[in-house]
Amino acid sequence: MNNISHLVKTEDLNHHSTLFAGKAAEWFVEATYIEANLAYKNPENLVCLKIHGLKFTNPVKNGSIINIKTSLAYTGKTSIMVYGKIYNALRPEEVMVEGFVTFISVDSDGNKQPHNITFTPKTE
Template identity: 50%
Template sequence: MNIQPQCTNHLVKSEDLNHHGTLYAGRTAEWFVEAGFIAAAKLTNPENIVCLKIHGMQFSEPVRRGEILHMESKIVLTGKTSLVAYIQALRHDKLLLYGFITFVHVNKSGQPTPHGITIKATSAEDKTLQEQARNLSR
């Protein structure tokens, strides 16, 4: 299966701000995990997906009230039971935030179980992301 990006958008509202008047990192983390989860849920039953680890969420600049954050996520690497998502957030096509999340496919008892999904990177960008995902600490 080829890598397929998923997109979500969020309008930054007053309740999303921190004491500096910029987007609160906790709210961003919520949206970040949600975006990664959506990418994983497009490939397997959402009831079988749990978040194992956020491998980093790197900001390049602040986000302010009234701005629209465009989140793009895609599963770039699969293991026997794992799915690794790359997530980036943009404003007007400028990268503001990026990182990786590992999700695990589980059974009804919460035990890791094989998902049978294989991802193929075809673009140079996706091949680079896949290699970066391979080098993440689990």
């Protein structure tokens, strides 16, 4: 489990003066990549396959301090799925964004390769 913090600044905002979804997605993928890499330990062999179920439930305003909490959710033979949620650092019960990112282990030619991670989920 990993936890990363960000301060939301003016340059991170959209035309509604809330956190731009593209910036949130960038931070989200970065945080989930770090989580996947802590399990895999081979950054040169890990690529993002898919962002899925990324749901924005509450707006994030300028000056907010957010935390991105990540945890391994599933591993296949070549895939690593990470769950993440972005929440208000001052009010942890206030989840703003959550979803999953799947990464694939590849060789130097970009072909899928087994990652050999053994992972047992704690819950469904």
